[in-house]
Amino acid sequence: MSSATLTELDARYHFACDVAKTAASRALAWYQQRHQLVVEHKKDLQDVVSEADRNVEQLVKHLIYERFPDDAVLGEESGGDTGNARFIWVIDPIDGTSSFLNGLHNWCVSLAIVCENEPVIGVVSDPNHHETFHACRGKGAWVNDKRIQAHSAQRLDQGLLGLSSANSQPAEPLLHFISGLLAQGGMFIRNGSGALMSAWAAAGRLIGYYEAHMNPWDGLPGIVLMREAGGITNDYLSQDGLKKGNPVLLANAVIYPQLKTLLPALPTL
Structure with a gap:
């Protein structure tokens, strides 16, 4: 600390x-x-x-x-x-x-x-x-x-998930994630601003937020917001995240592991 x-x-x-x-x-x-x-x-x-x-x-x-x-x-x-x-x-x-x-x-x-x-x-x-x-x-x-405070959802079908992806990232892992989310009755939105969607997640308007790679100027505000809103996040700054960026996953303590199971094994998640 x-x-x-x-x-x-x-x-x-x-x-x-x-x-x-x-x-x-x-x-x-x-x-x-x-x-x-x-x-x-x-x-x-x-x-x-x-x-x-x-x-x-x-x-x-x-x-x-x-x-x-x-x-x-x-x-x-x-x-x-x-x-x-x-x-x-x-x-x-x-x-x-x-x-x-x-x-x-x-x-x-x-x-x-x-x-x-x-x-x-x-x-x-x-x-x-x-x-x-x-x-x-x-x-x-x-x-x-x-x-x-973070959303109180206990299951993925109890609210909307914020989701985004940069063109630099391969499509297949995201499609796999979306397929798993939909199979559990989940729904998602993508609005063009990852920072804004992660703030909405911290405010309990979304059940969480995921993006395979975010630059620090977009990813870090939501990390702080969600942690202070009672939720949990991945360790964004590990492996030189401040320079290279990292994935962002944030949600409440119940939803976070459910989302994580739909994702590939990434070191920072």
Whole structure:
């Protein structure tokens, strides 16, 4: 467990919530003029980035470095050198860029803080629905000022599962997982933003969330949120997850092993 003091965590927790809301407001302004954005493709046609992503990330980095100059920042669009910093901010300025560019409300600002290889703070801000999901180690999980907790489902047919997959991942394991889920009466949704769906799972709107590979700026907020909401997750930061990413599986203590049995034997699950 990290040795971060309550004072260190509190200062960053409150600031992280403020930064995420500020970034979400800026992103919403871009969203309202999205037809004018310059859009580029990264690895494939589904992997896109716009000037809005870069602008919002620059804003977030500026705010963090101004307040906590010794902290490191790792961003989806501009990367970053974590060096020997105790606190590492991991940010995705707009998770769900495809939804964002196509006028769908399923996108968010995603932010997490890691201290000594432990995720300690997670924030997901959704400006379209005026919701900010936030959690800090030992302080519970919240949406705005309301406490949230993981779904109470005991079986896979008692709610919706959040599910996603990147084009870089093979389809066959996911199809096997979906087949097993449906065979048990389960249902799933995929909305274009893994960070937002994992926040919904922490809030008990979904029975859990699974993705075969998530980058840290999308996966870590949900990890913190679900743990503080009373659920369990895989060990995301094992095997250099901060650099390489890892699978994400999160649910309550009863549903988690049921989902795990449908998955291939992955070291981090």
